[in-house]
Amino acid sequence: MAAALSKIEQAKADLCGLELEPQLAQLASTGWENLDEATLTIRLKWLGIFFRPVTPGRFMVRLRLPNGVIQAEQLEVLADAVDRCGDLGSADITTRQNIQLRGLLLEDMAPVLSAMQAMGLTSRQSGHDNPRNITGNPFAGLDPEELVDTRPLVDAIQRRLLADDAPTNLPRKFNIAVGGAPDSFLLHNDLAFLPAEHNGQLGFTVMVGGFFSAQRNELAIPLGVWLTGEQLPAFSLAVLRHFERCGNRQARNKSRLMYLVDELGLEAYREAVLAAFADLGGQAQPHDGSHLVQRAPRSGLGVQPQKQEGLVWVGLSVPVGRLDAASMADLAAIARRHGSGELRFTEAQNVLITGVPQQGVEALLAEPLLQRFSPTPGPLMAEAVSCTGNRYCSFALIPTKTTAQAVVEELERRLELPHAVRTHWTGCPNACGQPYMGEIGLMGAKARHDGQMVEAVKLYLGGDMGADPKLAELHDKGVPLVQLVPVLENLLVERFGARRRSPIA
Amino acid sequence: MPAVAAPSPEVGVAPLPVRLKSSADPCNVEGDPQRWQQMQRLRRGQEPVAAWLEGLLQGELEPAPDLLAALWGRLDCSSVERLLAAAVGSDPTPWMEAARRELPLIAAECSVVQAWLEPLLEHQATLANPQQLGWLEVLAHFQDPRVAQRLRAVVLEASRGPWTPDTWTGLLPLLPLLGRQRQHRDAVVLLQCCLDPGPLAWRQAALEGVALGLSAWPLPLLRPALLRLAQDLDPAMAAGAVDLLARLPDGQRQLRQLAALQLDPTVAARVQRRLQRSAMVLVVHGRQGGDIPSVSAGADGAG
Numbered sequence: 001m002a003a004a005l006s007k008i009e010q011a012k013a014d015l016c017g018l019e020l021e022p023q024l025a026q027l028a029s030t031g032w033e034n035l036d037e038a039t040l041t042i043r044l045k046w047l048g049i050f051f052r053p054v055t056p057g058r059f060m061v062r063l064r065l066p067n068g069v070i071q072a073e074q075l076e077v078l079a080d081a082v083d084r085c086g087d088l089g090s091a092d093i094t095t096r097q098n099i100q101l102r103g104l105l106l107e108d109m110a111p112v113l114s115a116m117q118a119m120g121l122t123s124r125q126s127g128h129d130n131p132r133n134i135t136g137n138p139f140a141g142l143d144p145e146e147l148v149d150t151r152p153l154v155d156a157i158q159r160r161l162l163a164d165d166a167p168t169n170l171p172r173k174f175n176i177a178v179g180g181a182p183d184s185f186l187l188h189n190d191l192a193f194l195p196a197e198h199n200g201q202l203g204f205t206v207m208v209g210g211f212f213s214a215q216r217n218e219l220a221i222p223l224g225v226w227l228t229g230e231q232l233p234a235f236s237l238a239v240l241r242h243f244e245r246c247g248n249r250q251a252r253n254k255s256r257l258m259y260l261v262d263e264l265g266l267e268a269y270r271e272a273v274l275a276a277f278a279d280l281g282g283q284a285q286p287h288d289g290s291h292l293v294q295r296a297p298r299s300g301l302g303v304q305p306q307k308q309e310g311l312v313w314v315g316l317s318v319p320v321g322r323l324d325a326a327s328m329a330d331l332a333a334i335a336r337r338h339g340s341g342e343l344r345f346t347e348a349q350n351v352l353i354t355g356v357p358q359q360g361v362e363a364l365l366a367e368p369l370l371q372r373f374s375p376t377p378g379p380l381m382a383e384a385v386s387c388t389g390n391r392y393c394s395f396a397l398i399p400t401k402t403t404a405q406a407v408v409e410e411l412e413r414r415l416e417l418p419h420a421v422r423t424h425w426t427g428c429p430n431a432c433g434q435p436y437m438g439e440i441g442l443m444g445a446k447a448r449h450d451g452q453m454v455e456a457v458k459l460y461l462g463g464d465m466g467a468d469p470k471l472a473e474l475h476d477k478g479v480p481l482v483q484l485v486p487v488l489e490n491l492l493v494e495r496f497g498a499r500r501r502s503p504i505a
Numbered sequence: 506m507p508a509v510a511a512p513s514p515e516v517g518v519a520p521l522p523v524r525l526k527s528s529a530d531p532c533n534v535e536g537d538p539q540r541w542q543q544m545q546r547l548r549r550g551q552e553p554v555a556a557w558l559e560g561l562l563q564g565e566l567e568p569a570p571d572l573l574a575a576l577w578g579r580l581d582c583s584s585v586e587r588l589l590a591a592a593v594g595s596d597p598t599p600w601m602e603a604a605r606r607e608l609p610l611i612a613a614e615c616s617v618v619q620a621w622l623e624p625l626l627e628h629q630a631t632l633a634n635p636q637q638l639g640w641l642e643v644l645a646h647f648q649d650p651r652v653a654q655r656l657r658a659v660v661l662e663a664s665r666g667p668w669t670p671d672t673w674t675g676l677l678p679l680l681p682l683l684g685r686q687r688q689h690r691d692a693v694v695l696l697q698c699c700l701d702p703g704p705l706a707w708r709q710a711a712l713e714g715v716a717l718g719l720s721a722w723p724l725p726l727l728r729p730a731l732l733r734l735a736q737d738l739d740p741a742m743a744a745g746a747v748d749l750l751a752r753l754p755d756g757q758r759q760l761r762q763l764a765a766l767q768l769d770p771t772v773a774a775r776v777q778r779r780l781q782r783s784a785m786v787l788v789v790h791g792r793q794g795g796d797i798p799s800v801s802a803g804a805d806g807a808g
Binding site for chain 1: 542549605606609610612613614648681684685687713716717718720721741744745748751775778779781782
């Protein structure tokens with residue numbers, strides 16, 4: 001007898017969220033309070049619309065920005081959408097090179113989605129059990145160290161996976177990334193294509209099964225398959241179709257791709273996927289899994305030469321990835337005024353202004369916005385990554401973004417560091433802020449302090465995204481936030497070569 | 506010994522799932538992954554509810570917000586009545602937090618309405634302040650004319666002043682909740698709270714109430730009130746009104762009227778920005794003629 005469907009699987013089977021798009025205006029008119037839970041919390045996410053229990057009535061829209069590329073005029077439309085929400089409007093750059101807008105009313109959705117569509121933007125299938133925003137080398141097409149330009153590949157994969165015949169009911173979310181440089185760390189993705197050679201030809205070795213969750217954290221492992229760039233879209237589709245058909249739908253905490261690999265065994269899984277690929281007319285080459293990714297990601301901040309002579313990109317640090325309407329509009333204006341009009345978002349939640357002529361750098365660096373979004377941030381701020389936190393997320397146990405920013409600023413006041421230290425802040429065990437990837441990872445918790453339950457963090461240490469990647473491990477299971485600065489200060493001195501600044505007389 | 510013991514299936518009433526005041530493990534609290542997963546299982550119906558309920562009724566479990574949040578969708582009416590009648594039903598503080606976390610997601614579900622609405626209405630009415638106000642905030646997550654009526658009465662009473670902080674600061678969350686009730690007649694109440702002299706935070710909370718019920722309010726009331734508010738001396742209030750005006754079907758015409766007036770420079774700039782992107786103007790308002798659409802609980806036969 002077939003097992004009964006879970007509540008979530010039942011909701012997905014009853015109606016695909018994509019079918020709600022023509023009804024958005026009507027749903028808004030009726031009011032979100034009258035929507036059933038499945039529509040409110042599950043189906044709308046197929047359109048990229050997120051009900052936020054912490055701010056009921058103020059919704060979030062998560063876009064899709066393949067490879068993190070956005071044009072100034074597109075960012076201006078998003079800035080306007082956020083601006084209409086006044087003090088409640090904001091946007092976050094995400095760890096998938098993406099952007100999400102906050103503070104919108106359900107009434108805004110139909111016109112905002114329509115305005116986005118007119119500018120070539122979509123929020124389709126950016127949440128829940130869907131293939132999420134596909135990431136690539138943030139410096140693609142600009143990078144003197146680039147092995148392959150990931151932009152057209154990422155675009156092609158997205159087009160294939162959002163086509164009408166692609167799966168729209170996966171057992172769980174699915175992350176895909178394409179590497180294009182020696183520092184493309186991507187092993188936290190369910191499916192990662194890393195640049196690799198085969199018989200003297202540059203293509204991609206396939207890694208599968210990476211993910212972080214409250215239950216289990218894994219880095220992707222080699223599937224033993226090599227593909228050319230042209231094969232990536234069809235292969236991605238084959239993987240998704242197999243996952244759709246065979247993934248675990250009984251237990252959501254055991255439904256990410258790695259569990260399927262475990263269940264079938266790597267050999268059997270590879271054969272099954274290759275068979276699905278063959279159904280699409282594809283044929284892959286066997287491969288030993290070796291690849292050309294050899295070091296931890298560059299931040300890309302500051303003034304960086306492009307491979308195009310006379311041009312640079314300027315990487316700006318956006319503290320913990322949070323933007324407001326004015327800063328979004330300013331970024332768009334700066335990109336248009338000083339660069340090619342294109343911007344990039346990085347997985348470290350920062351922004352790049354691309355195509356800046358050398359002679360225009362000085363003027364760009366004089367822009368007032370750069371007082372907030374520095375091209376030369378401190379060594380901690382440069383690589384501070386944070387989830388949303390409890391201002392907007394009901395799971396988060398601490399205000400991660402504001403805490404991260406305040407703690408990092410204070411530490412930079414107290415310490416001199418010889419190099420950047422990557423901190424990853426997350427508000428709950430779901431690990432959206434990827435604490436296991438940080439040299440220092442911090443996870444929101446509660447702990448007893450002076451007889452009271454207080455906001456705290458668990459500390460993780462040792463995450464490494466270099467040639468020998470590894471996940472951070474638990475170091476301390478409950479540091480109250482009030483003690484966090486001195487605890488981190490000592491850690492940075494003892495383990496990361498920081499020196500205390502001399503007190504100012 | 507595990508920090509969290511799962512209820513045993515062998516006995517009629519399982520042992521208490523979480524030990525109280527354990528000092529052995531400082532993380533045996535909200536945020537501990539084991540506890541977090543247990544609450545998720547409880548919320549999803551993958552864990553029996555009886556032991557948790559009994560623990561709360563007997564005062565052996567702390568009414569932690571994460572536990573209460575997990576129970577909103579799991580209890581029937583009689584269990585709710587017992588819970589509210591017990592000691593755990595007096596202090597609304599953890600319930601308010603639990604309600605904020607969970608009820609926006611499930612307060613429209615028939616089973617949740619059936620289990621909670623009537624007992625909460627009765628319970629709230631029996632208490633004295635300040636508990637009564639706390640429980641009103643819990644109750645206000647349910648959309649119901651009786652709830653709206655109680656909210657309206659409290660808001661109207663407070664809006665008469667005097668404006669001493671202890672009379673109104675605790676009521677701020679009620680204004681957006683009143684807007685979420687989407688009762689036709691509350692447009693006047695909320696707009697008046699925006700327009701009348703009063704503390705800025707009060708007026709801003711009322712404006713958020715207007716925003717959250719926007720498509721339910723009658724346009725003939727909304728347009729002139731927002732136009733007036735867009736000329737408010739406080740730029741933040743004025744800006745909010747401009748943004749709401751821009752969402753109305755004929756908002757562009759209203760904005761052009763505003764553009765001809767002398768406004769605070771930041772507000773004038775906002776008006777210009779809203780005029781520049783007319784493609785994003787809301788066109789859905791008023792499909793229901795300003796009335797609340799009928800809630801289909803009865804029609805669904807779910808009672």
